[in-house]
Amino acid sequence: MQSISPTIISGFHALSDPLRITILELLREQELCVCELGEALGVTGSKLSFHLKTLKDAGLVRSRQEGRWIYYGLNLAQFVALEQYLSEYRRFSQILPARPCT
Known part of the structure; x- marks a missing residue:
């Protein structure tokens, strides 16, 4: 069994919180400063x-x-790394037959 990179683990952990997902959604459009993020989120x-x-x-x-001011933006390289990790599961879906739910 291959070990999973700590950056992959921390990436999925970070994506497990709804507020963090909302932050990422806000940053999808543009880079924002902390004050703009705080105002948009009300936190x-x-x-x-x-x-x-x-x-x-x-x-x-x-x-x-x-x-x-500190400005935040997306680091798209890490999203690509997470996407590549998940793409390995798509590779297996062609091999394994669908199992009926019981």
Whole structure:
């Protein structure tokens, strides 16, 4: 059995929270600063910081500082890595026959 990369595990963990999914949806359109994310989501700074750190640690978002603001955007390379991991399961679907539910 092949071991699973820690970045794959942390990526799926980060995707397991509805608020983090909403953050990613907001970032899908454009890069946003923390203040814009907080306003759009209606969450406190500490709660938002926790979720952004989780997404950043998982490699799903990147950040950059401009003046006193930190801007967040998607790191598409990590989404590609997760997609490639999942694509391996599609490969098996052609081999295994469908099982009837019992």
